[in-house]
Amino acid sequence: MSTTTSPLSLASVAKLLEEHHLLREIVAGDHWTIDADTVPGAHDPIPSITYDTREVKPGSLLFIKGRFKPEFLDGIDDKGLAVYVAETEYSDRTKAPGLIVDNVHRAMSLIAAEYFGHPERELTMVGITGTKGKTTTDYYTHAILNAYTHGHAAMMSSIAVCLDGKTFEPSKLTTPEPLDAFRMLREAADNGMTHLVMEISSQAYKIQRIYGLTFDVGAFLNISPDHISPIEHPTFEDYFHCKRQIIANSRTMVIGADSAHIGLLREDAAAHGAPVTTFAMHDPAAGLHTPADVVVAADPRRKTGFIAACGDEARPFELDMLGEFNFLNAAAAIAIAMKAGVPFDSDALAAIEHVQVPGRMERFIGGDDLHVYVDFAHNYMSTKALVDEMIRVYGERNPRITLVSGTTGGKAIDRREGIVKGALGRAESFIFTLDDPNFEDPRKICEEMASFVPDDGRQTVQIIVPREEAIVTAIAQAKESTERDGRFNIVLVIGKGHETRNIINGKHVWWPGDAVIVRRELGLDDASSQTASQTTQQPQA
Template identity: 70%
Template structure:
């Protein structure tokens, strides 16, 4: 259990919540009051904060949030609960005083920041949102800032977190719960970090995980329909609105000039007084000529070469990562780093050349005619971008493309059509399979996806077992190479680096798409 770094007490907590118009009253037994100072021990420092009743220790402040059941509090006084913060009183379950608030998640964010000594004030914070590219841009930006600061940049992402500039641990959420985020920032500051780069999901604003947090530099990469479901965002308008909130909570904004609804986003920035720096892919040959402060163009002399231009300065780079979208992400990261104070032509900018992100366009080959890519693409825009890139690089060879994909159960229902649509008319084969079906039938999800394959020339199969689906795709691609000599590309998308499938509410171990591809290719060679 972490110890306090700030003298947060019941009195100071109540005052902070009251200042933010969140405090309704304080309930202690049968007494209701607004005067925390009148309660015994109210000036004593709170030694620990948690939102998990199993972690309650003597003196702890407990945040009651989410799908909380009152019986979780049974016996809690015997473990020394000091106080709780909730939207309803639990005086029938505990003698501990309760701070009753309008919104417990907002309260948790504000109080966690204070408990951990406002670590955000000691960091240059970079927050990145968008439908596609958050993780890769996060990795690129962290690499630049870590190089510039000689290892003093921290990072939170949907894949992994790095709090000391060198050690990586797996993540649970794209944006952590506020209490965890501030604890991690505290660890980063204590480890000597000067920067923190983090992904900011729409859900982070929807459920107030970043409430009260101001980013020194915010990024809005792009927007397209995603996460639309009864348990996420009911409409695209709600999804976009939640993402837009980063603009008013950033001191400066980096914006994709080609982003849909860019005029609205610029209007948000003007209303908030937030300066805007734009970036764009600028390739006249492909019709991309949007004016922007920083432009990225493809260097035709190198398959992964780009030129990034800011004013009269141009930096030429060769990335380790394939993909036009990754080229743009690298330029975005350079723009973000520049907004934090890194000179545009500083050698640290070249750190993007050696970044590789697990599960992002990982390539496996068998000879020159069979290539397998593993990617996290999981919606229309990301699937389309992956196929676009394959055709950009290999189009002259007229490749036969196989897409192996599934979609999640119980949420983001629109992805089922979007994933198919992203490859439709260009993929020769769709093999539809399992990907986090949760409480839904994975076969039913796959068959629903199959119903959206309207190309009469495309082959479609439902193979529920994901490992067998990948093996089937590779076997069929190998057979086509042998029969026709045509280049075959298999795109295994959706899970990226993930090593679990969510089935019936439980995380079931999955070896990982990349490991399955390696094993299948090796088995077929032997």
């Protein structure tokens, strides 16, 4: 439930929806109309808005969206529902008038912005999208802006939300529902924030979660096939089209110069009058040398060091986070911050050096010959980048790499092959396990992933559905390899990152987190002695 000193009424909401060509009609019992003034109580103030029937109180406006069951409205009149906004009418369930619209998410976004007094107009808004690197770039950009504004930058990411420049709370969605997003923007503005950085998912544009929101700086990092499924994006074209909507909704753009389809991205920006700043990473060995406004290159003297250049100026940086691909994320953040007003020579840019992102390249050292990484890599592009980084950093030690991975059920089916393809030829051991199977049989998902590993004797394959057992087994086998053969071992536990739940049969089932299990098995955290099997349901396999 959200409350404010809103001047909204049924009449003003109807007028707003008419202005955006969303209102079809107003249904008040047997009275169907487009004239709000003919509806009793049309000018009564609306004290609260919500999309949860359990939060309705006298005078509330209710948004009806998604997989809504009509029986949720039973008894709603007794709670004092004043008006609802929906894509179909429910006059058989409630006496409250309904504003019937073409798209309830568009309507929610417009109404929420108005209800909370357009907080986005009080903030310098930064939106970041791309297939890979959104979260890390979000964290890097926030760190720079927070340093530059002396603690007055807010952030919304798939991991955490920070609305006061210092306090981080867990988030629920990469891009929140419109009502939640504008409530948080209002809180950030009221907290005295001057900037806000947020991740933008393809679904945010697919289902119009941020309709009407314009970014002062938009960023398009990269694009590759992902989230292709009947319940997400039916095709890559649809996925890419949704991602590209950030360009039409940004005043200026930062774009990865080496992104696939860069020509179309530039055409979009030109068509919408959004000036473009580019960023790139130069690595001659990998054939990367595209000119860009902000360029980074690895510093051969330091594994986590790079040189950033802008025009004739250059500066060295060294990150706390391992990963050469993070140099590119840092380049994006620097370019974004500069578009938001931070000079290239500002000390604030150094804030990226101390950023660590939960579940992204988290390293756990189990001795000189055993390193375990927990990472959110969950598709071909991110898995390949992760394994490439292991070879870059540890290649001279001839590492034995074990990949522990599963993938989601019911969506993004192409990830099953993509994850395997990203590690083939480098990983010597694959262990397939549980990762948000939802309504699918997790063993069948694992078997499908295993089918993409060639039976050529170059790698071993195991299916261990319980995730804790898979992680324990991978670490135990890595220790055995080190003791038996003297090999340096790397275990990559990917897919869940910071997440502490598995989606099983439509429900969120608690999971302690990959890092907790890794710490326990390496003897790094005695407080994590309780096993996942004692507290977590595992599906029958």
